[in-house]
Amino acid sequence: LLTGGAAGVGIGAVLGLGAALGVPALQGAGEDPAAASTDDGFGAESISCHGTHQAGIVTPPAAHVRYVAYTLLPETDKAALQRMFRIITGDVEGLTSGAAPLADSEPELAARPSALTITVGVGPALVDRVGAGRKPEWLAPLPSFERDKLSEIHGGGDLLVLLQADDPLAIAHAARMIDRDIRSFVKPHWTQQGFRQTRGAEKPGTTMRNLMGQVDGTVNPSPKEKDFSSVIWAESTGSDAWLAGGSALVVRRIRMELDTWEMVDRPGREQTIGRTLSDGAPLTGGSEHTAIDFDAKDSKGLPVIPSFAHTRRAHSTDPSERIFRRGANYDEGGESGLIFACYQQDPLRQFVPIQRRLDELDLLNEWVTHVGSAVFAILPGFKQGEQLGASLLA
Numbered sequence: 500l501l502t503g504g505a506a507g508v509g510i511g512a513v514l515g516l517g518a519a520l521g522v523p524a525l526q527g528a529g530e531d532p533a534a535a536s537t538d539d540g541f542g543a544e545s546i547s548c549h550g551t552h553q554a555g556i557v558t559p560p561a562a563h564v565r566y567v568a569y570t571l572l573p574e575t576d577k578a579a580l581q582r583m584f585r586i587i588t589g590d591v592e593g594l595t596s597g598a599a600p601l602a603d604s605e606p607e608l609a610a611r612p613s614a615l616t617i618t619v620g621v622g623p624a625l626v627d628r629v630g631a632g633r634k635p636e637w638l639a640p641l642p643s644f645e646r647d648k649l650s651e652i653h654g655g656g657d658l659l660v661l662l663q664a665d666d667p668l669a670i671a672h673a674a675r676m677i678d679r680d681i682r683s684f685v686k687p688h689w690t691q692q693g694f695r696q697t698r699g700a701e702k703p704g705t706t707m708r709n710l711m712g713q714v715d716g717t718v719n720p721s722p723k724e725k726d727f728s729s730v731i732w733a734e735s736t737g738s739d740a741w742l743a744g745g746s747a748l749v750v751r752r753i754r755m756e757l758d759t760w761e762m763v764d765r766p767g768r769e770q771t772i773g774r775t776l777s778d779g780a781p782l783t784g785g786s787e788h789t790a791i792d793f794d795a796k797d798s799k800g801l802p803v804i805p806s807f808a809h810t811r812r813a814h815s816t817d818p819s820e821r822i823f824r825r826g827a828n829y830d831e832g833g834e835s836g837l838i839f840a841c842y843q844q845d846p847l848r849q850f851v852p853i854q855r856r857l858d859e860l861d862l863l864n865e866w867v868t869h870v871g872s873a874v875f876a877i878l879p880g881f882k883q884g885e886q887l888g889a890s891l892l893a
């Protein structure tokens with residue numbers, strides 16, 4: 500019986516690979532996927548993984564997030580990558596729809612996807628492994644910034660698997676299934692776990708709060724905007740045309756010094772951002788979504804939004820510089836912070852100039868430090884019957 504223990508795990512891994520490669524799979528006792536179906540409807544929400552773009556980028560942010568970065572094994576060549584992406588495709592299709600992948604020894608854990616999305620990206624070394632001359636210029640480590648204190652612990656990576664769901668159990672199981680199935684191609688590099696308010700704790704559509712207590716994510720391009728595509732979706736026709744419909748993701752792990760932040764009085768904390776803590780409204784008045792008046796002056800003739808305020812420094816007047824932010828909180832091992840993530844067409848044109856301004860002057864820097872950095876090309880979406888990464892591996 501394949502019911503746990505080291506032997507079960509080993510055999511499960513073999514079955515997983517065999518199934519994905521079209522080898523008839525043995526079904527161990529207690530591993531019938533039908534056993535996983537639920538009839539109470541709880542946790543059943545599933546988001547289709549198929550489409551022009553991958554799910555998990557503009558889909559409503561889920562409560563839990565896990566980024567898993569891998570490094571390629573030296574022997575993983577283009578043919579092996581083709582096999583690996585075939586396996587990942589099958590796993591993503593199964594897990595996000597609530598169907599346990601073949602040889603899933605815990606199908607009950609797959610049965611409640613709870614809006615699970617799995618988004619896959621590639622780092623520079625993976626694109627190089629496929630062949631020379633296909634890498635966009637921006638797919639490289641970011642230029643360094645003066646205040647960076649980056650550690651390799653959360654830096655770089657050749658393959659990214661980003662899992663998001665409203666239930667951490669669904670994420671843990673999906674991450675484990677994928678990890679098991681791709682272990683002969685890659686080795687784990689880093690993992691980051693994040694969270695936002697749980698579904699039900701706030702009205703749907705409420706902007707998240709970060710651990711400094713701020714409403715975070717208000718000014719963000721909306722997928723409903725006419726020019727949203729040109730903010731985030733790759734549309735190159737050159738040597739990186741394989742990425743059309745994909746995106747560029749920047750992930751920065753940003754530590755917060757909450758002990759000293761808490762010592763600042765409320766007006767000081769609000770001026771640091773330029774918005775109120777109570778509802779995220781601009782200090783120049785109105786409610787959360789009222790535009791900030793950066794020209795407003797107080798009775799002494801001083802700017803209401805100080806010159807050092809984060810929103811003033813981060814704000815872009817150049818529309819081609821905008822980014823689509825999708826952060827999550829982290830709070831582990833005695834450290835708190837933000838897993839800052841943003842999508843764009845080209846980080847060198849979009850993220851970098853904003854971060855240069857913040858690096859130069861932003862009062863928030865007194866309490867935040869960038870400790871991890873990675874850039875990934877998020878693969879284009881795929882339809883049923885197609886394979887993730889097909890355009891890259893063609």
Ligand code: HEM
Nearest residue numbers: 713714715716717718753772810813814815837853854867
């Ligand atoms: C705005 C927090 C890092 C870019 C904001 C706002 C908050 C905030 C509270 C105002 C509400 C909103 O519009 O979302 C933080 C914290 C950070 C951080 C706590 C670090 C821990 C960054 C970084 C970037 C960035 C690294 C990009 C390089 C922006 C942009 C805006 C913004 C573009 C909107 C500015 C505007 O009003 O036009 N941030 N942020 N932030 N932030 Fe950050």
